[in-house]
Each structure stands twice: as C-alpha cells, then as structure tokens.
Amino acid sequence: MASILLKNVVKSFGSFVGVQDMNLDVVDEEFLVLLGPSGCGKTTTMRMIAGLEHPTEGEIRIGGALMNDIDARDRDVAMVFQGYALYPNMSIYENIRFPLRMRQVPKAKHDDLIRRAAEMVELGPFLDRKPGALSGGQRQRAALARAIVRQPQVFLMDEPLSNLDAKLRASMRVQIKHMQRELKVTTVYVTHDQIEAMTLADRIVIMNKGVIQQIGTPDDIYSNPANTFVAGFIGSPPMNLIAGTAQNGTFSAAGVKVPCPASLSGNITLGIRPEDCQVGGDNLQGQVYGVEPTGDITYLTVRTANKNIEIKAGREFRAPIDSAIAVGFDTTRLYFFGEDGNRVGVK
Amino acid sequence: MLVAARLCRSKSMAHLSQKLEKGAAKAAPAAAVYSVRRPRSAAAKKMFPYLLVGPAVLYLLAITLYPGLFAMYQSLFVVKFVNWSWAGLGNYTRIVQDREFWAALGNTAIIGGLSLSLQTIIAMTVAFFCYRDPFVRGWRIIFLMPMLFMPSAVAFIWKLAFNDGRVISDLLMSLGLASNNVDWLSSVWLARLTLIVADVWQWTPFLFIIFVGALQGQDEEIEEAARLDGASWSSIFWNISLPMMRPIIVVAVTLRGIDITTMFTNVYIMTQGTPGGATETMSYFIYRQGFRMFNFGYASAASVLMLLITIVVAQTIVKRAFKSGKS
Known part of the structure; x- marks a missing residue:
C-alpha cells in the first residue's frame, strides 16, 4: 500500500525514445490504467516501476522512497504478466508459494496464506495441478493468486486479460476490480483495450508515442477529451473528427454546418460522438454508405464529400445504400480542436 | 530404388489411362484433366516414404548392424585369424x-x-x-x-x-x-x-x-x-x-x-x-x-x-x- 511517483522520467533505447519526460502521481490505493496503442510506452513505464527496466533520466518513487537503484526483487512489487509466467515445473500450490519462500516468510504461515489467496480467485480445487493442466482463465487466476499472496505494496498488471476469450475477459475484469477494492493495493494496469480501461480505472492515463496525452477519470476522459488523439481513441465507435473551418460563430466543412463559439476561426476540427448524432436534422448532408444492425442498436455510416461519419441510429433504423440522408447533431455536445490537435473553445 | 520408382510410375500410368478412357466415355473432360494430377496408386503412396529412407537405412545397417552381429557371432569363438573354434560362452x-x-x-x-x-x-x-x-x-x-x-x-x-x-x-x-x-x-x-x-x-x-x-x-x-x-x-x-x-x-x-x-x-x-x-x-x-x-x-x-x-x-x-x- 503505497503511492507511486514518476518525476521527469525518460527512457530511451539507443536513439529511440520510449517514454518522454513523464510525470505521474499514483495515489495510494488507486486503480490506475495506462491506456494506449501498442508501442506507446505504457509497458515500458510499467516495467520501469517494476524495476525490470531502468529509467534513462528522472526519478521513480514508491511510498516516497527513491527506487532508481533498487533491484526489482527488493521493490515489494507484484506483477501479473500477459503470458501468465507461471513456473511450469511447479504445481499451482508451489507457484503461489514461491514468493513466500523467496521472501523468507515463516513456513508455518505459508499454507494459510496460499489457501486464502487461492480461495480469493476460486482456485482451491486446482492447487496440486501443474500449470500445463489448467485452462487459460485458471492460469491467469493462478498468476493473480501468486501476486496477491504476499500482499505487496503495488500490483502491476501487464495486459493480463488479453490472452483470454471475450466472455472470460468480462468475468475476470469484474473479479480483478473486486479484488483490488478488497485488498486496497495500489494498482497500475496496462492495456490497449478501452473497455477494460473504462470499467476498471479510478483514473486513466492515455499515452501515445511515449507522451501522456491526458490523465483523468473515465467519465472525464470520455466527455472532455483533451485532444484529437484521445477523442479518436476512446469510444466505440470512436468520435467522428471532421476537418473544416470556423468563421463568425459557424463551423463548416463539406456537407456540414454547425454553430461554434464565436472566438474560433481558421482551420478547426469538429468532434462529435456517434451517439450524439441523430437521423433527421440540418447539420450534415450525405449519402448512406452502410447500415449495420446489431440488435440493440444500428450503426449507420454516412458518406460526406471527404469523410465517412459513424452514427448510432435507433434499433429499427434501415435505409437503402446511397440514399440521401440528413443528420442532426446534439449541439451541446460538440468538440472543437485547433490545428495542433488540442481542444479549443471550451467555455 | 530407381527401378522401383519406375515400376510404380508405369503402374500408375496404366491406371491413369484407364481412368482417362472412362472419363472420355462419360464426356467429362474437366474430370479427366483433374485425374492427371493423381498419378500414384494407393500402394505406391504407401511405399513412397520407405523408398525415400531406404538407402540410408541400408547404409546404416551395413556399417553398424552387420559388424555388431558379426562381433556377437565372433564372440562365441576362439579366433586365431582364419582358425575359428567354437567356444560357446567360454570367452564370457x-x-x-x-x-x-x-x-x-x-x-x-x-x-x-x-x-x-x-x-x-x-x-x-x-x-x-x-x-x-x-x-x-x-x-x-x-x-x-x-x-x-x-x-x-x-x-x-x-x-x-x-x-x-x-x-x-x-x-x-x-x-x-x-x-x-x-x-x-x-x-x-x-x-x-x-x-x-x-x-x-x-x-x-x-x-x-x-x-x-x-x-x-x-x-x-x-x-x-x-x-x-x-x-x-x-x-x-x-x-x-x-x-x-x-x-x-x-x-x-x-x-x-x-x-x-x-x-x-x-x-x-x-x-x-x-x-x-x-x-x-x-x-x-x-x-x-x-x-x-x-x-x-x-x-x-x-x-x-x-x-x-x-x-x-x-x-x-x-x-x-x-x-x-x-x-
């Protein structure tokens, strides 16, 4: 149970900079998710916290203590790996026991601790099996049990669910969240899956190309994206971004016209979420490009002169391809971004 | 080995021409073209892997198994160059x-x-x-x-x-x-x-x-x-x-x-x-x-x-x- 502080952390591999000047403060007992596309530096950041990589510059502190020169094994950090990383030559019981043995926890306590950890992840009946005899989900739970058994200061999870199928992923997600609340251990979780990030996190850190794009609660990130990268990364389907110009309180692009703050002028990108558009209205004119019913909702793609716009239409919406269509925007939920990609015109 | 391969080749060719005739009779040229791509009979197919490893196996048998068996045989004799006299397990x-x-x-x-x-x-x-x-x-x-x-x-x-x-x-x-x-x-x-x-x-x-x-x-x-x-x-x-x-x-x-x-x-x-x-x-x-x-x-x-x-x-x-x- 400890806070984590990253101060001006840089990690470069030769001439390639993996993480650039990163400042991050993880509060005690917080569930923080690092989210970003592959190669954005999120795993490198986590590995630096773990001590598996050393920062080129900057400070890393856990619980206030400087960690830069402390070996991974002395950091009191537990990590769950994407590939589970269970020891194949040991039974699940021995796997969970390994950190206790290595940290000289008195032998008399082992059994009790192991059984409690196994119970927490519902692995009781499988303790004497070898990892090879377990399913993917069971292995992942064994890896979790091994991480929680010694009650570390910090949990690190590196895409722990990405090798599981969708259904199992959903149930494991709930389990991880519940466990973290129960154990109250500061957790840093790396993923490229925004659903995982949104559902698990107290706060999300969105990274791209080694730079933090935005830090905020899931709600905050969703409703107040700081720039076009965040806007285009979060949401499924993501926010529509339409390049155009603003003049005298009106934003216009090919086939699009919406009111905008009077202060904006020049090249501006408009952002509108698919759920804030509806069929019928006068903000956008285009042709139907595709209609995809999914049961509870119908995804409608509208073609305009230079871009396809995604819209979440009502469940019974149907229209023939290439027919003309008019779309209205919820004008209270428009986002404007300047030429550098950052949000502008916020009241 | 070569002879064997040739044999199975000619056998399958005969097989093939029979098929071709049948195919022609049914007036299905497409099917006939298809059957050209299946020249080997079932037996030839079964034999093929053995033919491939055959030479190596023979070679190995000749330089390891034969001398081995010869040594075992010889170990039952008292041998002075060309004079072999039966010893049974005497040597052992x-x-x-x-x-x-x-x-x-x-x-x-x-x-x-x-x-x-x-x-x-x-x-x-x-x-x-x-x-x-x-x-x-x-x-x-x-x-x-x-x-x-x-x-x-x-x-x-x-x-x-x-x-x-x-x-x-x-x-x-x-x-x-x-x-x-x-x-x-x-x-x-x-x-x-x-x-x-x-x-x-x-x-x-x-x-x-x-x-x-x-x-x-x-x-x-x-x-x-x-x-x-x-x-x-x-x-x-x-x-x-x-x-x-x-x-x-x-x-x-x-x-x-x-x-x-x-x-x-x-x-x-x-x-x-x-x-x-x-x-x-x-x-x-x-x-x-x-x-x-x-x-x-x-x-x-x-x-x-x-x-x-x-x-x-x-x-x-x-x-x-x-x-x-x-x-």
Whole structure:
C-alpha cells in the first residue's frame, strides 16, 4: 500500500525514445490504467516501476522512497504478466508459494496464506495441478493468486486479460476490480483495450508515442477529451473528427454546418460522438454508405464529400445504400480542436 | 530404388489411362484433366516414404548392424585369424574372471565420470553466466572450435603440452606451483588427469552450446516474474532454470556419457594405458586384446559386454530422469 511517483522520467533505447519526460502521481490505493496503442510506452513505464527496466533520466518513487537503484526483487512489487509466467515445473500450490519462500516468510504461515489467496480467485480445487493442466482463465487466476499472496505494496498488471476469450475477459475484469477494492493495493494496469480501461480505472492515463496525452477519470476522459488523439481513441465507435473551418460563430466543412463559439476561426476540427448524432436534422448532408444492425442498436455510416461519419441510429433504423440522408447533431455536445490537435473553445 | 520408382510410375500410368478412357466415355473432360494430377496408386503412396529412407537405412545397417552381429557371432569363438573354434560362452566366462577387464571398466567409469561431471558443471556455469550476453547470442558457434578439431590432433596437442613438450610443467614451475618437472605418466591420478583435461577441453563446448540454447529458449517473462517474486539469480537457477532444463540436460549428458565410454584416441596417443594400466579404458582394452594380442573372439565378447552395460546404464538413467521429472 503505497503511492507511486514518476518525476521527469525518460527512457530511451539507443536513439529511440520510449517514454518522454513523464510525470505521474499514483495515489495510494488507486486503480490506475495506462491506456494506449501498442508501442506507446505504457509497458515500458510499467516495467520501469517494476524495476525490470531502468529509467534513462528522472526519478521513480514508491511510498516516497527513491527506487532508481533498487533491484526489482527488493521493490515489494507484484506483477501479473500477459503470458501468465507461471513456473511450469511447479504445481499451482508451489507457484503461489514461491514468493513466500523467496521472501523468507515463516513456513508455518505459508499454507494459510496460499489457501486464502487461492480461495480469493476460486482456485482451491486446482492447487496440486501443474500449470500445463489448467485452462487459460485458471492460469491467469493462478498468476493473480501468486501476486496477491504476499500482499505487496503495488500490483502491476501487464495486459493480463488479453490472452483470454471475450466472455472470460468480462468475468475476470469484474473479479480483478473486486479484488483490488478488497485488498486496497495500489494498482497500475496496462492495456490497449478501452473497455477494460473504462470499467476498471479510478483514473486513466492515455499515452501515445511515449507522451501522456491526458490523465483523468473515465467519465472525464470520455466527455472532455483533451485532444484529437484521445477523442479518436476512446469510444466505440470512436468520435467522428471532421476537418473544416470556423468563421463568425459557424463551423463548416463539406456537407456540414454547425454553430461554434464565436472566438474560433481558421482551420478547426469538429468532434462529435456517434451517439450524439441523430437521423433527421440540418447539420450534415450525405449519402448512406452502410447500415449495420446489431440488435440493440444500428450503426449507420454516412458518406460526406471527404469523410465517412459513424452514427448510432435507433434499433429499427434501415435505409437503402446511397440514399440521401440528413443528420442532426446534439449541439451541446460538440468538440472543437485547433490545428495542433488540442481542444479549443471550451467555455 | 530407381527401378522401383519406375515400376510404380508405369503402374500408375496404366491406371491413369484407364481412368482417362472412362472419363472420355462419360464426356467429362474437366474430370479427366483433374485425374492427371493423381498419378500414384494407393500402394505406391504407401511405399513412397520407405523408398525415400531406404538407402540410408541400408547404409546404416551395413556399417553398424552387420559388424555388431558379426562381433556377437565372433564372440562365441576362439579366433586365431582364419582358425575359428567354437567356444560357446567360454570367452564370457573368462572375461568375468579377468582382472584387467574389471580394471578397464573401473578406469572408464572413473575417468569418464570425472570428465563428464567436470564438463557438465563447467558448461552449465559458463552458460548460465553468459547466455544473455549479445556476443554469445551472436557468435555461440565459435565456442564449438575445440570440437571441430580432429580428435587425434587434439590428443597430440595435449601430449605435447603435458609430456613431450612439458609446456604445462613449465607453466606450473614459473607460477611457483611445482618445484621441478612433473612426470605426468608417473602417477595413476596425474595420468588420468591428463586424459580428463584433454577430454574436458575438447567436449565441454558441446554441452555448453546445448545448455546455452536451452537457457536462451527459456521464457524471459518467467525469469522476470521470479525476480519480482524476490528470487536471486542463484535461486532462479536452482528453482526454475535447472528443473525446466532437466530433460535437455539428461539427453545431452547421456549422449556425452555414451561417447566418453568409448574414449580411445586420447588413451592411444597420450598414455597407452600407462602407468600400470591405470588409464586403460574399455576401448583400449578391447583394442589391445584384438589388435595387439589377436584374441579376436575375446575382444568381441568384451565389446558385446560393453555394449550391454552402456545400454543398461543409459536406459536406467534416462528412464529415471524422465520419470521423476513428470511426477
């Protein structure tokens, strides 16, 4: 149970900079998710916290203590790996026991601790099996049990669910969240899956190309994206971004016209979420490009002169391809971004 | 082989033309074209893999099985060149009472065992300390150099270094470790040591390469997980790397062990079994019986016994190692 502080952390591999000047403060007992596309530096950041990589510059502190020169094994950090990383030559019981043995926890306590950890992840009946005899989900739970058994200061999870199928992923997600609340251990979780990030996190850190794009609660990130990268990364389907110009309180692009703050002028990108558009209205004119019913909702793609716009239409919406269509925007939920990609015109 | 291939070819051709006619009768040219692509009959298909491996198998049988069977047959006779007289198991009963045979067996076990243990320990230690090194990753093949030398050349090099050239003695004296020239063949253990050093020098790389390969193939995530679990390098080695490498170690050491039991070149060139037979290995004993004393039947019987002993020992070790690895 400890806070984590990253101060001006840089990690470069030769001439390639993996993480650039990163400042991050993880509060005690917080569930923080690092989210970003592959190669954005999120795993490198986590590995630096773990001590598996050393920062080129900057400070890393856990619980206030400087960690830069402390070996991974002395950091009191537990990590769950994407590939589970269970020891194949040991039974699940021995796997969970390994950190206790290595940290000289008195032998008399082992059994009790192991059984409690196994119970927490519902692995009781499988303790004497070898990892090879377990399913993917069971292995992942064994890896979790091994991480929680010694009650570390910090949990690190590196895409722990990405090798599981969708259904199992959903149930494991709930389990991880519940466990973290129960154990109250500061957790840093790396993923490229925004659903995982949104559902698990107290706060999300969105990274791209080694730079933090935005830090905020899931709600905050969703409703107040700081720039076009965040806007285009979060949401499924993501926010529509339409390049155009603003003049005298009106934003216009090919086939699009919406009111905008009077202060904006020049090249501006408009952002509108698919759920804030509806069929019928006068903000956008285009042709139907595709209609995809999914049961509870119908995804409608509208073609305009230079871009396809995604819209979440009502469940019974149907229209023939290439027919003309008019779309209205919820004008209270428009986002404007300047030429550098950052949000502008916020009241 | 060629004839057989041709035979099955012509057979399938006949088969094919029949099909073609049938196809034409049914007026389905597309089907006929399709059947051109299936020339082999079921029998030819079944035979094909055997035909491919046939020559190699024949060759192997000719150079290993035939001499082996011949030795077994010969071991039942007292052979003086062309005069063969039936001895039954006479050679064997004489051998089990032959103190030289048991001494040779003991020497093989001592020299081979020490040499093999040293090689395994050295190879494993060096491999564990350098397998992440980029140079070792890129250039591990150069560590094979000693293995690529001709065994007899290696034996002569070490004979020069120890005995004739006195290189080692000079080195020891200049380091102050020996007061005068060491006569390596004067003492049982020194003579054995020269053989062990030569074998370790030439064959440690074999085990090293295998161990480095096994360690490099090890999942890096597992190692990192162990580090975060609080394991030191040595506990990672004992608790994780070593148990995971167990099957590979067993196979490599068994292969090397089998090879060592036939140690001949170094003995022949460096010590000739001296002093007093203390370095006479089984191979050298068999050679001496067969080609110095011309007891061909007796030598054959010793070979057969040696083969049996090797098979039994190797089989027991492998079986046991894999069994306890499983549980």
